[in-house]
Amino acid sequence: MRPALLAVLPIILGVAAHKTAHTEEEKQVERSLRNAAYHCAAAVGDFTTARKRAFAQKALGQTGNPSVTDYAQLFDQEPLGIEAGPDAEFLSCTPIQDTQIENNTCVLTPEVTEGPYYHNAGHPIRQNIAEYQDGLLLLLDIGVIDVETCKPVPNVLVDIWLANATGHYAGHPDPAPHLVNEQPQVGGSRSGLLSAFPRTKYQETFLRGAWPTDRNGVSQFTSIFPGYYTGRATHIHTKVYPEWTVHEENSTFTGGRLAHVGQWFFEDDINMAVDKMHPYTENPIRHTRGRTRNWRDSLNIFDDSHLNGYNPVFKTHLLGGVIGQGVVAYITMGVNMSASYDNWWKG
Numbered sequence: 001m002r003p004a005l006l007a008v009l010p011i012i013l014g015v016a017a018h019k020t021a022h023t024e025e026e027k028q029v030e031r032s033l034r035n036a037a038y039h040c041a042a043a044v045g046d047f048t049t050a051r052k053r054a055f056a057q058k059a060l061g062q063t064g065n066p067s068v069t070d071y072a073q074l075f076d077q078e079p080l081g082i083e084a085g086p087d088a089e090f091l092s093c094t095p096i097q098d099t100q101i102e103n104n105t106c107v108l109t110p111e112v113t114e115g116p117y118y119h120n121a122g123h124p125i126r127q128n129i130a131e132y133q134d135g136l137l138l139l140l141d142i143g144v145i146d147v148e149t150c151k152p153v154p155n156v157l158v159d160i161w162l163a164n165a166t167g168h169y170a171g172h173p174d175p176a177p178h179l180v181n182e183q184p185q186v187g188g189s190r191s192g193l194l195s196a197f198p199r200t201k202y203q204e205t206f207l208r209g210a211w212p213t214d215r216n217g218v219s220q221f222t223s224i225f226p227g228y229y230t231g232r233a234t235h236i237h238t239k240v241y242p243e244w245t246v247h248e249e250n251s252t253f254t255g256g257r258l259a260h261v262g263q264w265f266f267e268d269d270i271n272m273a274v275d276k277m278h279p280y281t282e283n284p285i286r287h288t289r290g291r292t293r294n295w296r297d298s299l300n301i302f303d304d305s306h307l308n309g310y311n312p313v314f315k316t317h318l319l320g321g322v323i324g325q326g327v328v329a330y331i332t333m334g335v336n337m338s339a340s341y342d343n344w345w346k347g
């Protein structure tokens with residue numbers, strides 16, 4: 001009995017602790033991804049700019065809307081070499097420039113934990129994942145580039161999941177009965193966290209879904225802005241599958257080869273603004289533990305996500321004149337299309 005336990009424990013502790021690469025092989029993978037990401041920084045910039053142009057004009061229906069200050073600075077550049085989408089004619093009339101593209105901004109870290117709320121089966125293939133969840137409209141524009149070629153990658157499945165406005169994942173409404181009064185762990189690797197809420201509602205799928213990248217390497221979702229829960233900075237989870245099997249009968253899928261596991265974050269100023277909006281104000285821990293700031297994220301996930309200079313923080317823009325009208329958030333993930341990860345840091 002005891003030897004078996006001992007053999008298992010170090011593995012569990014190993015993944016729950018700091019999520020840095022530890023073996024020489026993992027370090028090597030990180031080094032080459034980092035180098036490739038720097039190399040791709042310019043391509044990522046062009047890619048994001050083209051997507052912003054497309055999204056701005058699609059969402060707003062027109063340009064020159066005086067209330068849309070965020071996009072105003074963006075219109076002044078040669079068209080970019082990205083394959084034109086269906087609305088190409090409309091979009092080509094006002095090229096835009098993003099003056100804020102920074103070195104390797106938006107390229108996501110290699111691998112951080114998938115956390116305890118992933119469902120290996122049952123995530124629907126769909127773009128609108130909001131279902132009946134009340135909250136701030138959030139349009140996600142997620143680009144995928146291959147770090148080996150710096151080219152956008154069409155037709156890979158981007159799978160995402162996030163907590164609702166009051167901090168619950170679909171299927172996991174309550175703590176385990178014997179843990180209802182649990183307090184966050186103090187110190188240790190799980191400092192600040194509660195035990196994961198068990199999955200008790202098997203039919204719930206809100207704020208979970210997957211959609212393949214289009215021919216420009218972009219996957220877009222309609223969602224609500226995520227809420228927060230004990231110990232974790234506000235975040236969205238993702239996995240990227242170059243191979244998957246669709247179950248036509250129920251529109252779900254089974255993932256095949258896994259090219260990426262990651263988490264995305266938001267700047268604290270937007271988190272702060274959302275905190276004050278209904279129904280985010282109804283978060284049960286709002287007046288007790290409150291929202292965990294990015295820099296205090298448990299398990300070092302926020303910091304680890306920045307390893308090697310990667311920046312997994314969305315670039316956000318308001319869809320209208322005020323935040324309540326919605327937010328569009330952009331991120332680009334650099335993935336290695338020839339790699340197949342066994343999700344090293346599952347935890």
Ligand SMILES: *[C@@H]1O[C@H](CO)[C@@H](O)[C@H](O)[C@H]1NC(C)=O
Nearest residue numbers: 038039041042102103104309
């Ligand atoms: C981006 O950062 C890397 C690493 O710090 C540096 O080598 C490279 O010159 C930078 N590129 C640009 C365009 O600033």
Ligand SMILES: *[C@@H]1O[C@H](CO)[C@@H](O)[C@H](O)[C@H]1NC(C)=O
Nearest residue numbers: 121122123247249250251252
């Ligand atoms: C969807 O269909 C597949 C294939 O029949 C099945 O294995 C899976 O359990 C179903 N999933 C759900 C959520 O119904």
Ligand SMILES: *[C@@H]1O[C@H](CO)[C@@H](O)[C@H](O)[C@H]1NC(C)=O
Nearest residue numbers: 133134164165166168173279
């Ligand atoms: C979030 O989900 C939980 C669990 O399903 C639910 O009780 C709560 O009402 C939801 N929050 C909102 C704002 O709908």
Ligand SMILES: *[C@@H]1O[C@H](CO)[C@@H](O)[C@H](O)[C@H]1NC(C)=O
Nearest residue numbers: 032033036147148336338339
């Ligand atoms: C991508 O993965 C392949 C296969 O593991 C590896 O040989 C290659 O060095 C990786 N490329 C980068 C840029 O990390």
